[in-house]
Amino acid sequence: MVGLNNDLKHSRTSVRSCFACRKKDEKSSMLRLVVDESGKIWPDLLAKAPGRGFYLCMDESCLSSLNDKRLGVLRNKHKVVLPQWYGLQERLLDILSQHIALQLTRLKLGAAIGRDAVMHQMWKNAELLLLLAEEAGQALVRQVMDAVKKRGEAGLKTTSLNGLPEACLVNVFQRGKMSVVALSVSKKTAKLQRYCAWYGRIKGSKVSNGE
Ligand SMILES: [Zn+2]
Incomplete structure (x- = not known):
């Protein structure tokens, strides 16, 4: 039972579902995004920024699913401001x-x-x-x-x-x-x-x- 709990704990901390394409992956290999107080999304490359985060696997076709419609899912949960895909793309590239x-x-x-x-x-x-x-x-x-x-x-x-x-x-x-x-x-x-x-x-x- 202890072993099972450890396994569960381990999988909870190290594997994430991709927000865009929903693929599961090790979070250490994914791009973490965070939402700031004004509802803007930023990349968190060191995966250390406080606040609510979500992850992208960044596989070849991953980002094609990430548009404002998909980001709208986060609107109520994380107070994400829409539309923002264009601005987000610039911020991601800059950082x-x-x-x-x-x-x-x-x-x-x-x-x-x-x-x-x-x-x-x-x-x-x-x-x-x-x-x-x-x-x-x-x-x-x-x-x-x-x-x-x-x-x-x-x-x-x-x-x-x-x-x-x-x-x-x-x-x-x-x-x-x-x-x-x-x-x-x-x-x-x-x-x-x-x-x-x-x-x-x-x-x-x-x-x-x-x-
Ligand atoms: Zn993905």
Whole structure:
């Protein structure tokens, strides 16, 4: 009986249902959102903010279910103000890019910075995480994505995020212009990879008011 209680307690604290798509997952791998006093929703990446929270699994199709109609379920429970999906999308991207910058700062010594250094990394066997700025020129994007394709054909894995604000990279690396960065994937890059994946999905998701 004690064992059963412990199991229940454990599952109550570590698994959550996704608010958008209702999939169950470990809460440590999900994005926590909190509602502030004025009824606005904010991402809580450290999962430590006080207040009523809910979770998103952030899988590929997850956010397509998160519109104001779905958020309306929270209206009475958490005093969520509607409509707010568009504003929420901006807030999520803004805070995620801050956390991406924070993670990048921790990892910047091992990063390949700029076109030449990144292209050089492309021929190494390591799994790569690639960040391309929103402002990157078409020629650079094409060159980099061609190399990613060739890596794929050679069985080498690359995770890429296109469309991060250049300011985010410029601040971290203290250079005037900063369009592309590559990092070898390791345990240390896990958080950064997760934030980058979330960023891409939020950015790519359609703004909907649910009507
Ligand atoms: Zn989900």
